Amino acid sequence: MGQHAQPAADSFARATGLLAEFERHDRSRDKTGTAVADTAGMSRQAALDTCKYPGMYAPALAAILDAGAEETDRGLRFLHLGANHGTFCRFLQDLPGMRLSAALDLDLDALRRGRTWQLRDAILADAVSLAALRAGSLDLLLAESLYVPNYWRPPQIAGGLDAAACVLRDDGLLLVQEWGFDFSRGFAAALAVAGLRERRRITGPAETQQGVRHVTCFVYGKGEKCSPPAGRA
Numbered sequence: 298m299g300q301h302a303q304p305a306a307d308s309f310a311r312a313t314g315l316l317a318e319f320e321r322h323d324r325s326r327d328k329t330g331t332a333v334a335d336t337a338g339m340s341r342q343a344a345l346d347t348c349k350y351p352g353m354y355a356p357a358l359a360a361i362l363d364a365g366a367e368e369t370d371r372g373l374r375f376l377h378l379g380a381n382h383g384t385f386c387r388f389l390q391d392l393p394g395m396r397l398s399a400a401l402d403l404d405l406d407a408l409r410r411g412r413t414w415q416l417r418d419a420i421l422a423d424a425v426s427l428a429a430l431r432a433g434s435l436d437l438l439l440a441e442s443l444y445v446p447n448y449w450r451p452p453q454i455a456g457g458l459d460a461a462a463c464v465l466r467d468d469g470l471l472l473v474q475e476w477g478f479d480f481s482r483g484f485a486a487a488l489a490v491a492g493l494r495e496r497r498r499i500t501g502p503a504e505t506q507q508g509v510r511h512v513t514c515f516v517y518g519k520g521e522k523c524s525p526p527a528g529r530a
């Protein structure tokens with residue numbers, strides 16, 4: 298599909314509905330509200346990062362549905378970078394097309410919290426280097442509000458993009474979900490160095506930590522073969 302193709306309206310609507318239903322059954326807001334209220338000494342940033350709800354991921358889910366997440370035995374391997382307690386992974390892990398739906402974060406408490414809420418796969422690791430992961434082992438990677446200029450420095454974002462390209466299969470997709478800025482434009486040089494090319498983007502209204510916004514999932518494929526850095530097998 299060409300760059301800037303039409304948004305997948307059907308997939309986005311389905312994604313929004315599925316996530317709303319999951320959020321209701323899962324009582325996701327009660328869970329996170331209780332976690333933030335109960336945890337003495339949680340920093341302001343940690344409390345903010347805990348307040349992640351399934352509905353926030355509708356643009357990314359639209360792309361994942363289009364990749365076959367609802368097709369039985371599709372065998373997709375998905376990793377969410379900076380997933381905190383992995384609320385989105387808990388939703389995805391039961392879809393018939395998913396073989397792996399893993400949450401990666403540096404915050405051990407957040408991953409432990411996710412595990413108590415039945416998150417199956419949690420990885421304590423750095424999303425910049427992704428050194429814990431094998432090259433060419435994943436179909437889908439999601440970075441949501443992670444490659445943000447005032448959150449990470451540009452060299453970290455460039456390093457993260459390189460690492461993401463390496464751990465994806467040749468036909469794998471990197472999903473970068475952001476709002477308020479054009480990631481492809483802002484990081485054109487780093488994306489080119491990493492060999493990542495925009496395939497499409499999906500934009501729609503979704504909840505963010507600042508209220509409902511037009512949120513975009515930028516979908517990148519590997520334009521050229523990526524050679525794993527030394528030491529990554």
Ligand SMILES: C[S@@+](CC[C@H](N)C(=O)[O-])C[C@H]1O[C@@H](n2cnc3c(N)ncnc32)[C@H](O)[C@@H]1O
Pocket residue numbers: 346378379380381382401402403404407422423424425441442443445448506
């Ligand atoms: C996805 S970011 C989003 C932050 C916030 N929404 C914003 O836009 O400023 C938050 C999560 O990323 C995790 N995180 C930050 N740096 C990381 C790194 N280098 N490796 C893995 N996880 C990281 C944090 O622990 C936290 O759970």
